[in-house]
Amino acid sequence: MRLATWNVNSVKARLPRLLAWLDETRPDVLCLQETKCRADLFPAAEVAELGYETAAHGDGRWNGVAVLSKAGLENISLGFPGEPGYGGEDLESPEVAQIELPELVEAAALPGPEARAIGATCGGIRVWSLYAPNGRTPASAHYRYKLDWFAALRAALADEVAEGRPLVACGDFNVAPDDADVWDPSVFVDSTHVTAPERQALAELRALGLHDVVPTPMKGPFPYTYWDYRAGMFHKNMGMRIDLFYATEALSGRVAAAYVDREARKGKGPSDHAPVVVDVQDDD
């Protein structure tokens, strides 16, 4: 079974490259992030021609996740239990407290979850495609939201892991697990993606029994999965490993190969992320 995860940075803009990549790489299951696509507008017919069923979760301009599968697609979950939404700035602050439109206060106080998680069962494996909040800066409300989102994810996955079935939680976690996972740690001092609380959130996921399946880089010593579009970062290999593949212990023990498909980051019109491909041996 071949599993993969890829932040495509718009499924509409990436569709020709996505279809070519599917045809060439032929994963059984592909988790997508940043589809930036309403679920009902997802190009399901196009991927169906290549044999894939689609489960999509998206509400338009931002975020958006999906699972494509040739191995079955059951028990689809749009988001996870307890998933928080972005609550904005502190409602206790005097400035915000003066808002007198009840419906706005209500909407701000009860934010709905964004389209950042979709789960499905594919060929006996529970699969989660995840797109963690960016966090922007550690002082930002978006950073608090990011940590809250990870805490809720941990609680939701704890229940599923406890069921004992093979499970994969993969996608764009927007956290570099270690200093070796960014091209220059000195550039990221006081930035998101590398702070201790974010790394602790990953450690708590691993403490559930999830193993970080680290892919082979294919070029250079570091398995980066993201390179900024700007300033020739990709060609200088100034990247980050933020797209992660966390698998339950029994499943990670069946991993035969894992690699970053950096070829998909080359050429005309790429995503700024490369896919991570993981081959798992059949269960005996």
Next chain:
DNA sequence: ATGCCGTCTCTCAGACGA
């Protein structure tokens, strides 16, 4: 370097990304 590129939309400017 508050820059660089790319994508989106109540588009020709601003927000967002990491």
